[in-house]
Structure formats: structure tokens, C-alpha cells
Amino acid sequence: MKIPRLTDTTLRDGDHAVSHSYTPEMVRTIVRNLDEAGVPVIEVSHGAGLNGSTIQQGFSVHSEFDLIKVAVETAKQAKIASLFVPGIGTSSELRKAVEIGIRAIRIAVHCTEADVTEQYFRLAKELGIEAVGFLMMSHTQPASVLVEQAKLMESYGADCVYVVDSAGALVQTGVRERVSALKEALSIEVGFHAHNNLGLAIGNTLTALEAGADQIDGTLRGLGAGAGNAPTEVLVAVLNKMNIDTGINLSTLMDVAEEVVALLMKTPIVIDRDNLSSGYAGVYNSFLLHVRNAAEKFGVKASEIMEELGKRHAIAGQEDWILDVAVELAKKKG
Numbered sequence: 001m002k003i004p005r006l007t008d009t010t011l012r013d014g015d016h017a018v019s020h021s022y023t024p025e026m027v028r029t030i031v032r033n034l035d036e037a038g039v040p041v042i043e044v045s046h047g048a049g050l051n052g053s054t055i056q057q058g059f060s061v062h063s064e065f066d067l068i069k070v071a072v073e074t075a076k077q078a079k080i081a082s083l084f085v086p087g088i089g090t091s092s093e094l095r096k097a098v099e100i101g102i103r104a105i106r107i108a109v110h111c112t113e114a115d116v117t118e119q120y121f122r123l124a125k126e127l128g129i130e131a132v133g134f135l136m137m138s139h140t141q142p143a144s145v146l147v148e149q150a151k152l153m154e155s156y157g158a159d160c161v162y163v164v165d166s167a168g169a170l171v172q173t174g175v176r177e178r179v180s181a182l183k184e185a186l187s188i189e190v191g192f193h194a195h196n197n198l199g200l201a202i203g204n205t206l207t208a209l210e211a212g213a214d215q216i217d218g219t220l221r222g223l224g225a226g227a228g229n230a231p232t233e234v235l236v237a238v239l240n241k242m243n244i245d246t247g248i249n250l251s252t253l254m255d256v257a258e259e260v261v262a263l264l265m266k267t268p269i270v271i272d273r274d275n276l277s278s279g280y281a282g283v284y285n286s287f288l289l290h291v292r293n294a295a296e297k298f299g300v301k302a303s304e305i306m307e308e309l310g311k312r313h314a315i316a317g318q319e320d321w322i323l324d325v326a327v328e329l330a331k332k333k334g
């Protein structure tokens, strides 16, 4: 198994879990520790990507561009990246983030919509930064469709394409099929981004590596949307045990996870009924807080909303379905 490149996305996927409340001080501390530990890429932006601070996605307490600036100023060796979702972000936010100093952009779309990413890959290459494709909700499509989509991104200039298990719905066979198919079909790198709804984030990430993945993601303490991600510190510990030396300092990661990130968690990241039902139904992890609010407002169970959203194959951008389902379930309850 080759040594993977690790991206820590505590300050982006974790942004969902802290309801977009990161402060410049938190960013400075977390980036300083990740950078000192030797983590090569640190992703910083609103959880929904650049320009995500909206009523639909959740407003940020601090401007993401101020947070990105702090991250760029603090990092000595790490590359700062941001996420970008076409339709939420526009070319001007991408240009602004590059001016501030990001050196990589991760362009995320639903896994059948790669065709809307062309202009952004072209712009990223024109601006001279690394461009990574993110095929969200990859569990919803077979490997053959993901290959078609990834090849489109490759043709647009992507340097890597990720299989993204946005719902934490994949089991290891599903990860192996998808990652190995992309490795077979692409001449660029392949990545894997896990969520832990079925308790498989670490296992699935190792399966992705066995299938040839070049890049993987983690978050400190697993702080990410919904059931969270593969904990960065645990990933490094397991890879060390497997004699795969990422060059990342484990004790620095454990300290910042324990003494900083754990204290930021409003509620612990656990596989409770809401998160398990979400992964089991194949629902997008960043729906969780919206679903919980609707469940409380209309007096229904979050797990029932998740089950119905899964049946309807809701995807990113369809957060408005959550209220419709909650109202319908409440009416049925009478």
C-alpha cells in the first residue's frame, strides 16, 4: 500500500458540525497544530464550500475569507485548500480565495453532475492551483457511472477525483468497487472521503487505500457533518501500525484533538439513531441539524424523516424537502 496524501478537513467538514461558528483564534490554533504535525493539506471554508454562508446552508459567524486568510498566514508547510460547490460558489469567490492564498480547490458536485464543473476546473488551472474533483453521494451510483463522471473531470483538468461517501452509506465492497474502477480508468490520482454513519470510516478508508487510493481525508476527533469523518489522529495511528509512514506526528494530532477540537463539540459525534438512520437510508450528512430542527418543530422522529428522505433520494440542495417530509409525517400522526 502506498503512502497516501492526507487532507484534514476539520475546518471545512467540521464547519457543519459546529454550525459555522469557527473563530479566527480556533482556526489559528488548529492550523498551527496540523501544520506542525506535518499534515500536508488543510481544507478551510464554509462546510458547503465558498460562499456557503446562506439561509439554506447556514450563516457563518465569521467571514470564511477572514478564516482562510488566518489559515494561510499560519501554515508554514501545509497547503491550504477550500471546497467549492458550483451554484453555491461562483468564479469571483474562487478568484478571491486564490488571491488570499489557497493553493488547492476541491470542486464538489452530486456524482452525476460533473458536466457543470468544467468552467471551474479551467479557471483553477488558469489561476495555477491544484484542482480536485469531489463526486458527492457516490453510494447512489454504480462504479461505471462514477468512472464516466470522473473522466469528464479529468478532461477538464482535474488533478485528482474523490469518491465521496457523503451519507456514510457505503460498505467496504462498495468502496473497493468504486475506487478500483476509478484507479483503472484514470491517469490522475484518486481520493476517498469517508463518513462514519455505519462505523466504517476508518475501515472504508483502509479499503480505499488497498484499492489504490492516493489521497484520503480525515477530521480531528472525527469532527464533521452528521456522524463525522475518519478521525485524522486515528488514521495516522492505524497507518503507523501498518508501517505506512505518513511523516505526520501522531502525538501532536492527539493533543490538538483532545485539548482543542473536543472542546468545540456542542454534542459528541456519535452513531446515534439519527446518524445511523441517516447512513442506513443514504441521506446526506449535512442534513442532520436541519432534520433535527424539523423533527422537534413538528413532533416527529428524525429517523422517520431520514427514512423518507432516503426513499425520495434527496441530494444536496434539496434541504427544503426536509420540512415537507416533516409536515407530511406530522399530518399522518394526526
Ligand SMILES: C[C@H](O)CC(=O)C(=O)O
Binding pocket: 013, 047, 048, 049, 085, 108, 136, 137, 164, 165, 166, 167, 193, 195, 225, 286
Ligand atoms: C458539501 C459537502 O459537505 C461535501 C462533503 O464533505 C461530503 O459530501 O461528504
Ligand SMILES: [Mn+2]
Binding pocket: 013, 166, 193, 194, 195, 224, 225
Ligand atoms: Mn463530508
